[in-house]
Amino acid sequence: MAYSEDTIFALSSGSLPSGVAVVRVSGPEALRVAAALTGTEIKARTAVLRTIRSRNNEVIDKGLVLTFPGPHSFTGENSVEFHLHGGRAVVYRLLDELAAITGLRQAEAGEFSRRAFENGKADLVEMEGLADLIAAETEMQRRLAMEQSFGGLSSIYTGWADTLTRMRALIEAELDFADEDDVPGSVSDQVWKKVVHLSDEMNAHLRQAGQGEIIRNGLKVVISGPPNAGKSSLMNVLAGSDLAIVTDVAGTTRDVLHVDLDIGGYLVRLYDTAGLRETDERVEQEGIKRALRAAQSADIVLYVEEIGQGTVLSLLDDTKKSIRIGNKIDLHQDDPATADYDLCISTVDGTGLDTLKQMLIGDLEVLNQHSGFVLPVRARQVGHLRAAQTCLVEALTNDHLGLDVRSEFLRMAGHELGKVTGRVDVEQLLDVIFSEFCIGK
Numbered sequence: 001m002a003y004s005e006d007t008i009f010a011l012s013s014g015s016l017p018s019g020v021a022v023v024r025v026s027g028p029e030a031l032r033v034a035a036a037l038t039g040t041e042i043k044a045r046t047a048v049l050r051t052i053r054s055r056n057n058e059v060i061d062k063g064l065v066l067t068f069p070g071p072h073s074f075t076g077e078n079s080v081e082f083h084l085h086g087g088r089a090v091v092y093r094l095l096d097e098l099a100a101i102t103g104l105r106q107a108e109a110g111e112f113s114r115r116a117f118e119n120g121k122a123d124l125v126e127m128e129g130l131a132d133l134i135a136a137e138t139e140m141q142r143r144l145a146m147e148q149s150f151g152g153l154s155s156i157y158t159g160w161a162d163t164l165t166r167m168r169a170l171i172e173a174e175l176d177f178a179d180e181d182d183v184p185g186s187v188s189d190q191v192w193k194k195v196v197h198l199s200d201e202m203n204a205h206l207r208q209a210g211q212g213e214i215i216r217n218g219l220k221v222v223i224s225g226p227p228n229a230g231k232s233s234l235m236n237v238l239a240g241s242d243l244a245i246v247t248d249v250a251g252t253t254r255d256v257l258h259v260d261l262d263i264g265g266y267l268v269r270l271y272d273t274a275g276l277r278e279t280d281e282r283v284e285q286e287g288i289k290r291a292l293r294a295a296q297s298a299d300i301v302l303y304v305e306e307i308g309q310g311t312v313l314s315l316l317d318d319t320k321k322s323i324r325i326g327n328k329i330d331l332h333q334d335d336p337a338t339a340d341y342d343l344c345i346s347t348v349d350g351t352g353l354d355t356l357k358q359m360l361i362g363d364l365e366v367l368n369q370h371s372g373f374v375l376p377v378r379a380r381q382v383g384h385l386r387a388a389q390t391c392l393v394e395a396l397t398n399d400h401l402g403l404d405v406r407s408e409f410l411r412m413a414g415h416e417l418g419k420v421t422g423r424v425d426v427e428q429l430l431d432v433i434f435s436e437f438c439i440g441k
């Protein structure tokens, strides 16, 4: 492909300065570049310490050089890594040198990964997982990304696509040899039983899409409730930092405040909002409008009141998943109103805060035990999976139609699954299977 005629290079490690910086080169010229800059041939896949020189023999740096002849490299092409001292001037000196060599150019964003995909080193799901792995900030994001990037998720989708192909092969056989005695009539019964099973499995998988999204993008938690309930105090104590202004003046918070937390390895995106009440004060009115909007877009609302001091719960959209919290338990130990709440806490002495954290991530933890982290994550993946599932339902429910039509729905489902991984080579597989099927016939 014309695309890979260029040899590309880029700084692949993080921002400078750093202890070590890795400059990666990939493409047809890569091995020649390594030899030219080090003045030696370099043994494949072996770290060797070399003086790296410009073409007019100035020393650029001394560092490790590794070569990976294709296809045994990340991109599948000939590749080289230069491990330099991570100073800005050092790295830019090498990058300038590389840019000056004919046939070499700076890589575009994602170009190494794109080449890896095009050379069959990884499929789209694995590539998306790799991007997520690099972006992962919490333990659960990391685990989710690993299932994608190391092929766990892909193997499910390719397994499903293979099953569909096999089912179609059986249907084809039944159609072709319907008049003969040696293909049992029950073949298509077996096929539809399998397809029902597959459809159920896909449904169960799709039901977890929301959870995958929450782990990846964070659980949006909005603190709401009347003024002076201690909402900002709760935000501060959960964040372990004095982010929000806390005073005993009702109506202290106006703007929506936000902090990202790592709770039990999950990303929780926490928002503090203005206290809800009737008011003529224009700035406060605007704050309350924003507070209600934030609550509407939450995954979970932490509805906070001071125990027994009146409620504004009716102002909130009650279809929302919420945890009703009674705050200032330190002042209201024996108040019978404590029974009105899902949980009583004190932001002053810390009562109930661990329980609250457990409640927040409780649903996600349950999920995690059932299915590990093999979850659909991105809207792109979910879209194709839903389309595939719809095709299966069409094939199953239209049993008044001919086998050929129903088989076509199975083909379309397989095609959608192929789009998830970017490997739409189902047809080829069908050829193979079907030719095997006919041997000895």
Ligand SMILES: Nc1nc2c(ncn2[C@@H]2O[C@H](COP(=O)(O)OP(=O)(O)OP(=O)(O)O)[C@@H](O)[C@H]2O)c(=O)[nH]1
Binding pocket: 226, 227, 228, 229, 230, 231, 232, 233, 234, 245, 246, 247, 248, 249, 250, 251, 252, 253, 254, 273, 274, 275, 276, 327, 328, 329, 330, 331, 345, 346, 347, 348, 349
């Ligand atoms: N005793 C006690 N006081 C608390 C507790 N939590 C908050 N407070 C106090 O309650 C008052 C109001 O706290 P804030 O955190 O500002 O309340 P808020 O809900 O954010 O108030 P607005 O932003 O005005 O809506 C402050 O004086 C806090 O010190 C608690 O658990 N116990």
Ligand SMILES: [K+]
Binding pocket: 227, 228, 246, 247, 248, 249, 250, 251, 252, 253
């Ligand atoms: K306040």
Ligand SMILES: [Mg+2]
Binding pocket: 231, 232, 233, 244, 245, 252, 253, 273, 274, 275
């Ligand atoms: Mg506040």
